[in-house]
Amino acid sequence: xxxxxxxxxxxxxTAVTADExxxxxxxxxxxxxxxxxxxxxxxxxxxYGFGRAHHRVLHFVNRLPGLTVAELLDVLxxxxxxxxxxxxxxxxxxxxVQVQGPRDRRQRELYPTPxxxxxxxxxxxxxxxxxxxxxxxxxxTERAWIERFLKAMVNPELxxxxxxxPGNTPGKDHGE
Amino acid sequence: xxxxxxxxxxxxxTAVTADExxxxxxxxxxxxxxxxxxxxxxxxxxxYGFGRAHHRVLHFVNRLPGLTVAELLDVLxxxxxxxxxxxxxxxxxxxxVQVQGPRDRRQRELYPTPxxxxxxxxxxxxxxxxxxxxxxxxxxTERAWIERFLKAMVNPELxxxxxxxPGNTPGKDHGE
DNA sequence: TAATTTATGTCAATAGTGCTGACATAAATT
DNA sequence: AATTTATGTCAGCACTATTGACATAAATTA
Numbered sequence: 001x002x003x004x005x006x007x008x009x010x011x012x013x014t015a016v017t018a019d020e021x022x023x024x025x026x027x028x029x030x031x032x033x034x035x036x037x038x039x040x041x042x043x044x045x046x047x048y049g050f051g052r053a054h055h056r057v058l059h060f061v062n063r064l065p066g067l068t069v070a071e072l073l074d075v076l077x078x079x080x081x082x083x084x085x086x087x088x089x090x091x092x093x094x095x096x097v098q099v100q101g102p103r104d105r106r107q108r109e110l111y112p113t114p115x116x117x118x119x120x121x122x123x124x125x126x127x128x129x130x131x132x133x134x135x136x137x138x139x140x141t142e143r144a145w146i147e148r149f150l151k152a153m154v155n156p157e158l159x160x161x162x163x164x165x166p167g168n169t170p171g172k173d174h175g176e
Numbered sequence: 177x178x179x180x181x182x183x184x185x186x187x188x189x190t191a192v193t194a195d196e197x198x199x200x201x202x203x204x205x206x207x208x209x210x211x212x213x214x215x216x217x218x219x220x221x222x223x224y225g226f227g228r229a230h231h232r233v234l235h236f237v238n239r240l241p242g243l244t245v246a247e248l249l250d251v252l253x254x255x256x257x258x259x260x261x262x263x264x265x266x267x268x269x270x271x272x273v274q275v276q277g278p279r280d281r282r283q284r285e286l287y288p289t290p291x292x293x294x295x296x297x298x299x300x301x302x303x304x305x306x307x308x309x310x311x312x313x314x315x316x317t318e319r320a321w322i323e324r325f326l327k328a329m330v331n332p333e334l335x336x337x338x339x340x341x342p343g344n345t346p347g348k349d350h351g352e
Numbered sequence: 353t354a355a356t357t358t359a360t361g362t363c364a365a366t367a368g369t370g371c372t373g374a375c376a377t378a379a380a381t382t
Numbered sequence: 383a384a385t386t387t388a389t390g391t392c393a394g395c396a397c398t399a400t401t402g403a404c405a406t407a408a409a410t411t412a
Contacts, residue, residue, distance in 0.1 A: 009290060012290060012292075025341075027300060032330045033326040070388065097187045158208065162208060166191045167194050257362085262398085
């Protein structure tokens, strides 16, 4: 509607910069970095007929073996209907198995199979290589700053969740 | 086929850690950080009936006003068919205008309208706020390391492209 | 000038991932 | 016995991306 009233809106010919105090550089870097970071596993996944969603499920089932469907949904922040298709495919293809919960028999504990573990490692390997290359020249201090930055980008209420993953140094949250 | 042969594959009950030398912490942090980083603009975009693809187009048209369709495709690394719908919607709604190329009249230079500029800033604002909060306590040195890390995560052949964006300090590439 | 290439646009079909809403079952809880 | 919880499933829709094919206008080349 707005542009229909006669004259076309004028083109702005100046670039947005950091003028407004907005950090366009890091905004762009996040986009480019994440895009290329996911491109390596995406290529491998395509060979298996899988997508990025399968990768995420495989990843967290391998990181938190025995987690229930509800817990997985809580980590991924997606709906059970979204998970259903992807999880079913991974189970049918023998990458993940379900085990009836010992205490609560309604629950399905999710575990990787050897095949699932192997694929997870194959998907993580190029990502880890990229990270190592990007950390070249960085010491423990710099690495800690980078991890701290990434963690601080996460919504505060979800940071505790990250600490529950294996091999993560908890507590080093700044601010409060 | 693999799991159909009689016995079901055994569940692996141990978590993958950094054992294999793989950096699972940063892999996960990249996922969580990017997911939450994009959630703020996603909410705003939904009010306009737009998606993440519209955000990217708006962003780079504002950062590189006057870039051609071909140049935009090269930055985003998507196909022209993917861009078409999104760009058409942004033009029809008056966020972007096309100007015939002065040298080559086949080209369409893309510029934001005032409306497009305003929306771009509104989308960038919460992301920038999140970044500033995540950089709390970091000095110029730490910020430089973080930017260097993110840039080094990008495929080498595309890093030069980043330097052409306004307000980016070029050259500070490490390695070679 | 004529032929070709380039920049852009468009139509059609498909895939992957997410969503909402509705309904079903079994097991736990009240 | 009634209700709630954990999970699964069906159906439909939205967004973003893909490939392939074809069309037009303008630039370049022969």
